[in-house]
Amino acid sequence: MLVAAAAPAQSLQLSRLDADPLPVQVLAGDFDGRFVAVSDLSMRELSRAPRWWRLTAKRDYPAGAQPQLVLRSPHLNKVEVWLPGSPLPLRRELLDADRSNSTRALVVPLDHGLAAGESLYLRVQSLTPLPMTAAIEPLAMVHRKDMAHVAWRTAVLTTMSVLAILAFGFWAGIGERSYLMLSLTLLAQLLYLVSYGGEARSIPWLSILVSDDPRVGRMFGLIAVLASNAFLAYYLSLRQTQPALMRVLTACNVAIGLLMLVTLTTVAPLVAVAANLVLLTGFGIVLTAGAIGAWRRQREAYFLLLSWSPVFVLTALRFAAVLGWWGNPEWMDYAFPVGFALGGLVLMIGLSDKLQQLRRDRDQASRQATYDALTGAMTRPAIEARLKTAVESAHKSRRPLSVVFFDVDHFKRINDEHGHRVGDQTLRIISLRTRNRLRTYDLFGRYGGDEILVVLPDTQLREALGVAENLRSSVNCRPLSIDGKLLAASLSVGVAELLHEETAEHLLERADAALYASKSAGRDRVTGHNATRVQELVS
Incomplete structure (x- = not known):
């Protein structure tokens, strides 16, 4: 070159x-x-x-x-x-x-x-x-360079247009505000490029942007800077993570707002020089924030540095050309808009990565809310919600449904004599043994303390009593080995089958009544509750 x-x-x-x-x-x-x-x-x-x-x-x-x-x-x-x-x-x-x-x-x-x-x-x-x-x-050279120019500009402007439309579509689809801010930033940059580059003259409804008044292009440039500063501050969460730099960036935005007012009243070239100076200052603040964020291992900061560093360098070179510090090589005509396009593309990828990370965090939080950390069983809200859904499905399909309700016999005594850590290990081992005796589509949830609720779809009372007996025997068949000690454990179990038009709450009440009957009869047994009476299965 x-x-x-x-x-x-x-x-x-x-x-x-x-x-x-x-x-x-x-x-x-x-x-x-x-x-x-x-x-x-x-x-x-x-x-x-x-x-x-x-x-x-x-x-x-x-x-x-x-x-x-x-x-x-x-x-x-x-x-x-x-x-x-x-x-x-x-x-x-x-x-x-x-x-x-x-x-x-x-x-x-x-x-x-x-x-x-x-x-x-x-x-x-x-x-x-x-x-x-x-x-x-x-x-011949003029024609060749004209065709290359049209190809480059078309590729850049098309890329920025597609990115702006995609960002707007993502905002409309998922309601994430950062996509809207990115879309507005890309749109402002696009209007700046077509107003100064002259492409707007070929589109009737945009031809007003191409006039001999330089204030139009400058105004779009200042709007683009404001939009990009707002987006990048939001993207990096500067207000929460780096409040001092956020205050400096806010001061730059105020200066840009004042320059916009000045631009409306004068076309003096010094306004463009001042605008470029404030622009570089804002870019420098954002890049500094990105460097600090990268040092703190903030994932978004890596994408910002990758996307905005070339734009900062190219803007500095363009400003140096304005001041006469160096020439205006031909490649700058393409590198400057290409920098905007690639920056927008990288930020789009970075924004999608951030949302993906937020989704993973949300899924992890959802899993923590759904599954009990000690036993691996579903939590009470989760099992209640799944039971309600299963009851509605059983009524609609007219298929049987049963529930098994059990708790650990004398669990308070285990906690009092051996400590809560041993009690927690007891619950964990019992949950593991009983859950391994269930089908893959059966539901297993910790209802509270040492109480466990099991939902058995497509299961009648007679079959459910057999499952419950299998669960009981899986615990009392051999002692629990905890910290080198062997502890005997047993279960009291209640079983109930869903009745016609019965609610989930009433079904649980009948299963709980059957569990209480097992305890009253001496524990370590299974009791079934049918429509008319409580039936003891095992003594």
């Missing part, structure tokens, strides 16, 4: 006249001695007043090669070009209705070529402080 930039500088010389005399005086050579050569081929102006420039050929440009004067990155500049021997200028600007080239440059054909020593005179009214670069290229 450095070699390519140096090549045209060897064959052309650009000079500037700090005045705006009459064209006839300039063309007559009256001011030739006052033109001052510049070091490169960039026309850079901070004033809106028209200025004269002279482009002198150091070698021949024959007409057979169809040479074209190319003024790259014209933005909103208005240019008048006097060819050698022509008394009338050719006028060019980005908003020309009859343009036949892309928006990357203003193109003037040199039909008669340009001999070594001949000069082109240009009268330029700069409406933006960004430099405009001059070159002479053959027509």
